[in-house]
Amino acid sequence: MGTSITIRPPEDYLLPRDTCSYGYFVLWPNRWLVPEQALLRALSLAEGAATARISQPGASPGSPLRVRFDRSLSRIEQGEARALIARMLRLDEDAMHIKGFHWVDRRWRKSGRGRLFRSPTLFEDVIKTVTSCNVAWPSTVKMNERLCAVCGRRAPSGMHTFPTPERLARTRAGTLRGRCRVGYRDQRIIDLARMFTRGEIDEAWLTDPATSDDDAFAFLKTLPGIGPYAAGNIMQLLGRYSYLALDTESLRHGRTVLGYEGTDAHVLKKLREHYEPFGAHKFRSYWFELWAWYETKAGASPEWDRDKVAASFTASKF
DNA sequence: GGTAGACCTGGACGC
């Protein structure tokens, strides 16, 4: 019999809306269960791997989250799991925080959108970002699946966790390239893992309000495999929304949705001007514009069929 | 500071 715990989320929290809000919710080891409107997720805990099944039985904003695990958890592990789930679901962003965003960009007040799903750890967020660079989305899906299957820990449910920094730090480049299909990203992933294990990437400093956005962004750009796009994306994953992460998908959005014409450089300039009024929240304004457009094409994201829609969505497909 | 070319994979396409 596994452990069950209850988590009280912010008063406006809605699990389907706030989980199915960023592409990482379809990447391994996350699995959104459409019929149950619940998230299945394997976690690395002190005494081994465990799979959490997270649901919101009340199905109303702010109603308690129920988390069931596939094995018994010690008190220490329960505390660990609560912290990991809180980070993943952005439970630190309370209702007032989201209202602050809606005050700047009123378009999302009715739907209540504001939180972007992320990973239980910064390490996983950084590696997922690296696997999303210079590649079509289906390959990102494949890389994360293989990383978990080859280097993750197996939970009683059979699901595999995302690899820990310690594990990837001692994995051979040939394994990552040959079995996980990460290509030239192999050594960069190992170097990043080693930096995490050595404490050279300090999440406390990166999230400290005393650290400026410019300083955090400049540091991220020094990391292997992290350029302007990846750094901008990691900024939002850290809860810093004042930077954009512009890529070819942004260009498509600028041209097909916002109607901009001309060279790439001109469209990028227009995009920056378009989002500038949203200031400290500009990434969210950008992202929810994109997400709303995806939903006009594929339906509401909590209903997406992972294999048919999520695994194939990419700029050129929609 | 700006830019060309390499990096690697998987999908599309033509034969």
Added chain:
DNA sequence: GCGTCCAGGTCTACC
């Protein structure tokens, strides 16, 4: 079934 081309962001060398 095979070969070729292309998309995707970062890095390095070069001007």
